[in-house]
Structure formats: structure tokens, C-alpha cells
Amino acid sequence: METRRLEAFVALVDAGGFRQAAEELFITQPALSQQIARLEKDVGLQLIDRTTRPITTTEAGREFYFRCRSVLDAMREISQLLEDAKEAQFGRVRIGVVPAMLFASPARAIRSFQSRFPEAEVSVRSIATSRLIEELEQGSVDVAVLLTRPDLKEVSVVDLFSEDYMVCLPSGHPLEAFEEVSFAQLREERLIQGLRAANPMGFDSVVSACMNAGFSPNSVSAFGSYLDHAGLVSAGMGVSFAPESFAHLQPNGVVYRKLVKPRASMTATVSWYPRRLDSVGRAFVDHCIAECTTGG
Template sequence: MDLDPRLLRYFIAVAEERHFSRAAVRLHISQPPLSYAIRQLEDNVGARLLTRSSRHVELTDAGQVLYREALTLLRQAEEVRTLVQRVDAGLRGRLRIGFVGSMLYRGLPALLNAMRAELPDVEHVLTELNSHDQIEAVRRGEQDLGFIHANPLPKGVEARDLVAEPFMVCLPQAHPLAGRESLRLADLAADDFVFFARAASPSYYETVLAMCVSAGFTPVIRHEVRHWLSVASLVSQGLGVSIVPACLSRSGLAGTRFIAFEHAARSVSQAIWPGAARSPLQEKAVELVARHYSAAGPTGVHSFQPCSTDRSCP
């Protein structure tokens, strides 16, 4: 049975106008093609749909059933067409987003609100993962968009710098140096350190270690954890000191003090995404990220220059 949408629309017009001439005017066609189309539809369904007289048209029982079903079928067809067009335009679908915890203090919540406002029909699935795991997930096509600490990237993964900010010393509230406004890193040479785990982000580990060595000492690393908030939490419990991105000073974690020190290194956040065969939704998401962070103002936000896929961004 061929339920041609064109024939269904013609039939609906006749059923509602109860008159072939008025239906033809409504459809902007002449009456003979309309009459032929209704006969063709009746042949297709194998039932008489209308009773005709010189004055008006009445629906048969079969015609009344087809009228109701035709309205439903055409509405569903329009919904499918609209859905397909919105998916093709990147306005519908499912966006799998990974993030490191420090992004909660680097504009990620505001970005997600903006994405929900602009893409209300997109399902946003968030997963907290360390940088290394996100890079692998994006490379394997298991994650559409990631927010990481700057790391060397494999081929097939593209990135943009988002935010660059200094590091700060994180001390327990009871530490003898906690009352200072600034200090030298060498002042902490005798302290135990809490480090961000090497396995979670080798580049971060090496950056922090290099700062200590440049200050004239090799730190005693007592604890390694996989999340920056865990680093700060251990410090708050008096289990060591640490060097953390300045954004963590906005975490409001009780029992900690964040103090500036002299250094040249910067903590850089990146957005990452698949380098090839991106969907329209992924393209839309990358565009929104660029627009959001470009408009964030002079708070350490970098200009959006593409990063090489085989090295870490500065």
C-alpha cells in the first residue's frame, strides 16, 4: 500500500472542505487532478473513502478512519523531517563532555549554562576524568569534547588554549607561613608535598617538580592524587603542602591558604575534540566554546590559536 504524503494531503483537504472545488482552490490545483488523486488513493488502500454528490462530499466509515490516521502520519513525518534537519544542523543529539575538576573554577559552569540555552534539545553527558583519560577517550571517539590541563596530544586530537593562570602555594591554615602575602618556594624545602599524580597528568607533575628543582630543592612527595580538589583537601587536613593552579583559591575550601610566589610557569587549560569526521553537533559545540572563552575578558584567557597535535601548548 502506497500512502503517498501528497495524496494524503489532497484527501485531508477534501475531507475538511467536503467539496472538491473548494479543496482544489485550497490546494492551488485544478479539480481534475484532485479527483484523479483521490481515486488513486482509494485504489491504493482498497476501500471507498468518499461518497460524492453534486453538492457535497461525505466521508465513508473507512474515510473517517483514514482521515484521523492521515493527520497523525503527516504530523509524524513533519516531526521526523524537523528532527533530521536539527540533527544535521547540530541542534539535536547527545554531547559527551569530559572535564578535569579545576575547570569548575575556570568558567565551565557558565559555558554549560550557555550551551544548554543555545542547544536546549541536546543531551549533555558530563564525566569527570583526568587529562590522560580524556585524551584517549577523544582519540577513540568515545568523547565528543574534553576540558583538560595542557598535555602533549596524539594525532587525531585537536585543541585550543582556554585559560592560562599562575600557580600558587597551597598551605594548611595552621602552617607557620600561612599568614604571609607572598613567599619564596625555597621556604618550603623542608615540607612534605602533595602532588597531582604523575600517571594522571605527566606534564603537570613535571612542571611542578621542575619549579621546586629550580628553587633549589627536590620535594619530598608524600602523597599523589588524581584530582586537584583532592590535593587541596589533603593539604587542608595538614598532610602536606602543594603547588596548585590559582583557580583553586576560588574553591572556598576551609582550612587552606593560597599564597603567591615568584615563578614563570603557567597552568593552561585546553578544550580538545576529534580532529576528523566531526559531527555537526561537535562543530557547533567547538564554536560555542571558542565564542564563550573569547568573550570572557582579560582574566588570563588566551586567544584561540590551534595547538599542534604532537606537542604541549605553552
């Protein structure tokens, strides 16, 4: 059964006559009549009552008309989807971001991607590292922005950027008087850090900096984001670390100071399964890498 015959039948019913329908379809009346006759032969039923003016459908033809409309509408939607796919403007991408990156360039990349592809369906969730890696593996998220390189089979991982740490001090701390703080000055401090599994490169960078400064760190493990750690600092539980992109955030009760001698840093990554992504997912990964590796 040819689609053009379905289109001719729908046009005929909508127009109420062969002459009007033929004009809309830019064909002759005999050609339209022939198409309708062939369609009726294909289905084995009379669809049009030709004895009335304007023409009407038979009972079978009326039901067939509504089914034809549904089929033709669905085919038009499919055609549009295929056209949009060529331009990477359809589909969806589900993005998981560790809380630490919600104020950094990956978040800005998500915003600019939505501006560039307004028809794309984009969802973003802030998820702790271990859970985010699980959801990436299970397929609950399509793309994961992390502070680690997940050890998953067939997953692709790209380092986006590295960012130096600042030290987060409680307001009124003696080191607040300094514009820059060295690791040697943190020798007697309790250092609040997240679990190593959540940010192995950043964790090891801090430990290495302490060792290079001549001491073994007195570390306190803490869950949550850098802002959660700042809350613990405000409560007098120690000092913590945060990437320099947090400098514009100023939680009550804490101050940030630049860390030197030596520096410590964290590295952000983006991870995805190539075979699982549609055109929007692939477009987002490319966009995120381009935005973050150039902007940091």
C-alpha cells in the same frame, strides 16, 4: 506515491468534503478529486466512500489515513531538523570535563553556549582524566576538557589557556603571613600532587620550579581534584597547588597564596574527533575555543 497526494487525502478526511478540503488546499474540487483518484489507483484500493455526506473512509482508507498522518508528521519533523541543523540549534553534545576545570572558564563556556543555543541537548559529566580519555576514544563523550593532550589517533587537540598555580597552605602555617610564597620557601614541605598522567604539564612545571629553586621536591601522590588535595592539606598532610581560578573558593582549614620565583602553571586543552561531531558539537568546540582562548 507523491507526498502531495497523501496531504490531499488527509485534508479531505479531516475536512469531511471535497469543497472544504479544496479551499484549505487552495486548489479546485476537480483537481482534488483527480488527486484522490490517482492515489487510490496507486494503492489499488478504494479509500473514500463517496456515497455518504459528509464523505467517510472505507475500512482500508481509515487505516491508510492514520499511516499517512504518521508519515507526514515524520516528514515535517525531518524538515524542521534539517532547518535547525543549518543554524546549529539541534542535536546534542556530550561534554566530559576533568574536575579541576569545573570552576574555570570551560565551565563558563558551557553555560554561555547553552544560553546561545537553548534548543541544543547538552550534557556535562565530571570525569577523572584516564577515564575521560577512554570515554572520548570509545565515543561515550564527544568533547573532552583536559589538562593533557591525549595521544589518540585522529583526535584534534587545542590548548585553551595556561593558568598560574597558587600554593594551598593549612590555616596557621607560618607562610600564611606572606602575600607571596617562593618555591624556595617550600623546600621542607611535603608537596601533594595528582598523578603525572592526569596533568603532565602542570606536574612537570612544579617539579621544574622546585629544581630551579635548588631542591628536589618531596612529593606525595594523591587522587582526586584540587579540592580533594585541599582537603588533604587541611588534614595536615602537606601543601598542594591549585590554579588561580580557585582563589574565590575557600575550603575550611586552608589558605591560598600566590606562587613566585619561579612561577608554575597548568594548561587546559579541548579534544574531539572531528568526524564524530554533528553541527552542535562543532559549534560547541568553536565556542569553547573562542571563549577560553580570549578569556582564559
